[in-house]
Amino acid sequence: MKNGDRRPLASRDTSWARTISQRLARTSITPNQVSQLSMVLATIAGLALWISHGAEGIGRVLLLVVAVLGMQGRLLCNLFDGMIAIESGKASPTGALWNEVPDRVSDAVILVGAGLAIGSPALGWAAAAMAILTAYARAFADSLGHRGDFGGPMAKPQRMAVLTAACIIAVFAPMWDWRDEPLWLALWVVILGGALTALLRGRRLHRHLRQQVARGSDENKDTA
Template sequence: MTGKTDRRPLASRDTGWARWLTRKLAATSVTPNQISMASMAAAALAGAAFWGVAHSEGAARVALLLLAALGCQLRLLCNLMDGLVAIEAGRQTADGAFWNEFPDRVADLLILVGLGLAAGLPALGWAAGALAVLTAYVRELGRACGLPADYSGPMAKPQRMAAVTLAAVLAVLEPLWRGQGDVLALALWLIVGGTALTALLRAQRMLAQLRAR
């Protein structure tokens, strides 16, 4: 895992419930890397639920949308807990950096491609996944050049997952206005545009910092 000074700024990290859960997990044999692996399972749950949304209707569709939203939030919870258990509980490992990054890229693809299938726009789902990977690549490229990690948005991982979760919940209400997947499609377009802008802005900041040396 990364050091304390090079972590994504998260207000939830300092909450009472997060510290309580960290203590509970630290008292078990669960490792940070296992929590990171669990984030991929949560993302797979969300992605599979979104895939099911494309083939369901009525109560089944509602249940799958809520399951997808839950999977996204469980993914974020795992992302929070793996770092807290590793650093706050002193369980850092030599391969922690791999498990800190690799599962996130897999999770982004599983969720965003699944969202694309649910919205009837599979190509756009793949584009969103690719752009999410690109934002992480730009951040890590900056770090490789000796710069601080850039976690800024406007559509970084927390914002993407918030948008996906909100879209899944709002899509449950679509029958009220006879919607046909419009909420999911709109969210996907916003994520694609926002993520592309995020990658561009990170690249611009990185170049500016390198030129200022």
């Protein structure tokens, strides 16, 4: 993986991230293992959300907190697997596989878990489908030479930010006589934002392909 193909993250350039990645690089931990851990943490988050559907009081609060920790832990794994692979020279031939598949699994289990948390699995599956669609739009663009289009407004970091915020608000929701409203709204934001993200990525790919054709025509004229 080249640096230009990586998601631009401000946290990657922070001293704490570099320190942790350097320490991890000195251990026997591999980037692929970190990617696998991201799926485990995402699954914990998804299960916590699912179980929270029938929970009340402090039990529900604790489950929502576990979900938040799982989602943020998943993002940290996504940060460190690439840093260990690139900056520390531990990249492997299967790195591209483990860089993509865990993200798709993680998105699905978290978003479906959020749907189950509010008794609306269809809404969760719809959000998961949109998350996968945005990733497909980027991967398809990569295959056609338009590499590294991680643009939003609802890319992976934004999806997790919306779900994290919804879980935190849901902890305090009973104060306003709410319960499922924050997660319900978050899923709709992910669905609509995901559709817009896929559309915008598709438009950028379309523009890129047209520019390629135009450049090819200009080059043919120059050599004629």
